Amino acid sequence: MPARFRTLVTVLCAVVLGALLPVTAAHAENRTVQGGRLDWGIKSSFQSYVTGPIAKGSYSLTGGAATVGGSAFRFHSASGSYDGATGAFRAAFSGGVRFVGHPTGNGGHQLDLTISRPTVSISGSSGTLYVDVVSKAKDTGAVTTSRQVPFAALSLGGIDMKGGGTSVVLNNLPATLTSQGAASFAGYYTAGTPLDPVSLSADVRAPAPKKEPSATPGDASKSPEAKKKAAGGELRDGAVDWGVRRTFREYVTGEIARGEWTLAAGAQDGGALFRFPGGTGTFEDGTLTAAFRGEVRFTGEDGLDLKLSAVRATVKDGKGTLYADVASPDLTAGKVPLVTFTAKDLKPxxxxVAVTEAPAKLTARGAETFGGMYQEGTEMDPVSLAVALTDDAKLPALPDLGSEPTASASPEPKADPETSAEPVANATDDSGFPALPVGIAAGALLLVAAALGVVTTRRRRARAAASASPADEG
Structure with missing residues (x-):
């Protein structure tokens, strides 16, 4: 083979490998799941039973869980991993739901079930939903705590989990109670019972690059200066998280008020709560006085217009009070005490300094704020607050719901070729095949074949010319 042709073939082969290798490398590495939501009603008929006339119970949300739609609960802050080459997926979510019912004379309940921290694991064509469960047996009353119970089997219905996009979105996966789940469900349902379907959306990110060793020893954020307490107990930062009341939010956005809420002045939406940041004030010996930024305004039909702003919190002798400036048709006033909460043994x-999900009760002035919709003493959403006394103290993160889902995959993909049934947005053609890289490779191979054809033709002509006799020329 001539040297120039050998060089050409070498270059073209390099092009082929260059087109194919990035695809293989990209799919060979696990990526990180960070941020996202899981919507699941557990079992709608169980909710109706708990809150109905027989059990006479209720449910409450913990850990930042929220309600969504008619009967689903939203869990947040997905974390885990995803392998686009095999489709293996695992994501854990935060938040929980506690059901209580059948009240007893001593203030307890015969039915007491908490389901929290759902985790979805998918491998091949099957999936499993794991949960933490705290349950009370309906016969003996014995309380059992179980971690990551394989609670439900998930049906993927032929969904191809392989891909290379930036999110995994699955919609309405059928869920069936497992034998372990039935045991953890305190015996209310048997194995094989259909549960509410599961929907989820999770953001997928490339693995974080490895950090290079620091050129300077030590960490400035951990220096004595960074840890030095603010003079006079002054706060360096702070935030208070409060969702007002779950049923009030549902009323605002429901069929009656048909309204909404808007945030301003730095307030943030955490799904089931509102965060009022920028805490300033003082903390000394268990006594806290703090003010926060942000406002939330609820509007809707029938004259609904309520704005809460300039949120403040005080804690003294283990008792906390949450205040806000109020503007509504029923009341316009500054520093209205809305709710009280317990904050015992407050220490840095x-x-x-943190208070986590402290039960809160509505004050008399708070009842005025809501126009008599709720009476004094009504349980409102719990209060969480955190204030930093040092520069390096980190406030708790808000629930991370991830990006808004833009596409979904369901167990019954639509026949419309323009609608993708894949769980991720791939850099592929409609069949999931990596068309662009392979197209480049195919083009390069055609060039190689053409070059071989040219060289072969030239060699044949040269041999024919060399074998021709003088008589032929004459």
Missing amino acids: ADGL
């Missing part, structure tokens, strides 16, 4: 830890 690692430069942070």
Whole structure:
């Protein structure tokens, strides 16, 4: 083979490998799941039973869980991993739901079930939903705590989990109670019972690059200066998280008020709660006085217009009060005490003073704020607050719902070729085949074949010319 042709073939082969290798490398590495939501009603008929006239119970949300739609609960802050080459997926979500019913004379309940921290694991064509469960047996009353119970089997219905996009979106996966789930469900349902379908959306990111060793020893954020407490107990930062009341939010966005809420002045939406940041004030010996930024305004039909702003919190002798400026048709006033909450033994830890999901009750002035919709003493959403006494103290993160889902995959893909039934947005053609890289490779191979054809033709002509006799020329 001539040297120039050998060089050409070498270059073209390199092009082929260059087109194909990035695809293989991209799919060979697990990627990180960070941020997202899971919507699941557990079992709608169980909800109706708990809140109905027989059980006479209720449910409450914990860990930032929220309600969505008619009967689903939303869990948040997905974390885990995804392998686009095999389709293996695992994501854990935060939040929980507690059901209580059949009240007893001593203030307890015969039915007491908490389901939290759902985790979805998918491998091949099957999936499993794991949950933490705290349940009370309906016969003996014995309380059992179980971690990551394989609670439900998930049916993928032929969904291809392979891909290379930036999100995994699955919609209405059928869920069936497992034998372990039935045991954890306190015996209310048997194995094989259909549960509510599961929908989820999770953001997928490339693995974080490895951090290079720091050229300078030590970490400035952990220096004595960074940990030094603010003079006079002044706060360096702070935030208060409060969802007002779950049923009030549902009323605002429901069929009666048909309204909405809007945030301003720095307030943030955490799904089931609102965060009022920028805490300033003081903390000394268990006594807290703090003010926060942000406002939330609820509007809707029938004259609904309520704005809460300039949120403040005080804690003294283990009792906390949450205040806000109120503007509504029923009341316009400053620093209205809305709810009270318990905050015993308030002490700093690692430069942070925190109250987590403290039960809150409506005050008399708070009842005025809501126009008599709720009476004094009504249980409102729990209050969480955190204030930093040092520069390096980190406030708790807000629930991370991930990006808004833009596409979904369901167990029954639509026949419309323009609608993708894949769980991720791929850089592929409609069949999931990596068309662009392979197209480049195919083009390069055609060039190689053409070059071989040219060289072969030239060699044949040369041999024919060399074998011709003088008589032929004459």
